[in-house]
Amino acid sequence: MTSPSFRPAPRAVLVLEDGTRFEGRAYGATGRTVGELVFATGMTGYQETITDPSYAGQIVMMTAPHIGNTGVNDPDRESRRNWVAGFVVRDPSRIVSNFRAQDSLDSDLVADGIVGISGVDTRAITRHIRSAGSMRAGVFSGSDLDLSPSEQLDVVTRSEGMAGRNLSAEVSTDHPYALPAQGERVGTVAVLDLGVKQSTLNYLAERGFEVQVLPQTVTADHVLSLAPDALFFSNGPGDPAASEAHVELLRTVLRAGVPYFGICFGNQLLGRALGFGTYKLPFGHRGINQPVLDKATGRVEITSQNHGFAVDLPVEGRHTSPEGFGEVEVSHYSLNDQVVEGLVCHDIRAFSVQYHPESAAGPHDAVYLFDRFRDMVASATHAKGEGK
Numbered sequence: 564m565t566s567p568s569f570r571p572a573p574r575a576v577l578v579l580e581d582g583t584r585f586e587g588r589a590y591g592a593t594g595r596t597v598g599e600l601v602f603a604t605g606m607t608g609y610q611e612t613i614t615d616p617s618y619a620g621q622i623v624m625m626t627a628p629h630i631g632n633t634g635v636n637d638p639d640r641e642s643r644r645n646w647v648a649g650f651v652v653r654d655p656s657r658i659v660s661n662f663r664a665q666d667s668l669d670s671d672l673v674a675d676g677i678v679g680i681s682g683v684d685t686r687a688i689t690r691h692i693r694s695a696g697s698m699r700a701g702v703f704s705g706s707d708l709d710l711s712p713s714e715q716l717d718v719v720t721r722s723e724g725m726a727g728r729n730l731s732a733e734v735s736t737d738h739p740y741a742l743p744a745q746g747e748r749v750g751t752v753a754v755l756d757l758g759v760k761q762s763t764l765n766y767l768a769e770r771g772f773e774v775q776v777l778p779q780t781v782t783a784d785h786v787l788s789l790a791p792d793a794l795f796f797s798n799g800p801g802d803p804a805a806s807e808a809h810v811e812l813l814r815t816v817l818r819a820g821v822p823y824f825g826i827c828f829g830n831q832l833l834g835r836a837l838g839f840g841t842y843k844l845p846f847g848h849r850g851i852n853q854p855v856l857d858k859a860t861g862r863v864e865i866t867s868q869n870h871g872f873a874v875d876l877p878v879e880g881r882h883t884s885p886e887g888f889g890e891v892e893v894s895h896y897s898l899n900d901q902v903v904e905g906l907v908c909h910d911i912r913a914f915s916v917q918y919h920p921e922s923a924a925g926p927h928d929a930v931y932l933f934d935r936f937r938d939m940v941a942s943a944t945h946a947k948g949e950g951k
């Protein structure tokens with residue numbers, strides 16, 4: 564595992580849908596892959612990134628130049644596999660050096676068939692995407708290099724874009740399962756698994772929730788038949804505008820008075836359930852040092868983010884839900900570009916954030932949101948007990 568190999572890897576090429584090409588070396592599995600090319604700015608946490616199911620369908624490029632130094636290990640996996648459609652790095656570590664390492668990143672990518680490329684100028688590619696926007700791309704190595712440049716470009720331009728894409732079925736659990744509550748029990752939370760990360764489930768269980776994880780195919784009737792004390796929608800890949808069935812489920816369960824918390828995709832779906840729109844950002848927010856303002860406290864949080872879509876609402880003032888859920892406010896917004904980063908409902912028990920309070924990887928500034936959820940559910944249960 565730690566023996567250095569100084570043989571140059573075989574060639575590979577990264578082809579962008581606008582025809583731009585970058586020559587490099589094969590990294591991870593060899594072959595061909597297509598997806599939306601996005602960049603992630605975290606200097607650490609590559610394993611949490613590639614095992615985040617929200618990245619399904621995306622070729623992730625790390626802007627940090629040196630990747631793989633600490634290898635991979637089982638405790639840091641956020642889900643059952645690596646989900647990225649492809650992986651682009653500048654300078655992969657030739658050795659693994661960490662006491663927690665169980666394997667090298669390269670061989671872990673090979674095990675999951677993730678086609679990657681290294682030795683490309685990731686700074687130039689990032690600047691290109693920053694100006695031109697995220698776009699479809701392909702990585703080709705091995706016998707796929709026999710395709711001519713125009714045939715490779717054809718493969719890319721014939722592939723599906725991210726707008727309008729529903730990917731929940733690819734990443735969700737196919738069977739329900741549960742995590743027991745830890746410490747003082749607050750109640751049960753039904754978690755719709757749209758691509759949930761393990762750290763999120765752990766935080767919920769640690770806050771006293773019995774966590775019931777449900778496949779994304781579940782119906783509103785089934786959720787209500789479980790009589791959960793709360794509902795949670797996870798992060799996940801794809802375009803929120805293509806998840807109408809989940810939006811309908813959310814509306815029904817909210818109308819039944821069940822308290823709600825959503826993260827990332829779960830924030831976008833709350834926005835849509837309330838009757839607002841979502842839109843695609845030019846190149847999205849992906850990294851672990853994204854500044855966000857909590858409007859209620861004036862506090863700035865440094866957050867972990869991974870989103871390419873956002874809720875379409877002015878960050879100031881209150882807005883009336885066209886779906887009859889009362890007054891809604893943007894609770895948090897990005898200090899980089901004023902994009903909506905959180906929603907709070909004033910007339911029903913529901914809130915959500917666009918960023919990742921489970922902080923895997925990333926700073927722990929936003930972990931308080933799990934406490935806020937626990938307190939909201941505890942007060943709802945108390946009110947129910949008093950017949951309010």
Ligand SMILES: NC(=O)CC[C@H](N)C(=O)O
Nearest residue numbers: 617798799827828871872
């Ligand atoms: N991490 C997420 O949940 C991402 C949500 C959505 N797929 C987006 O890209 O905006």
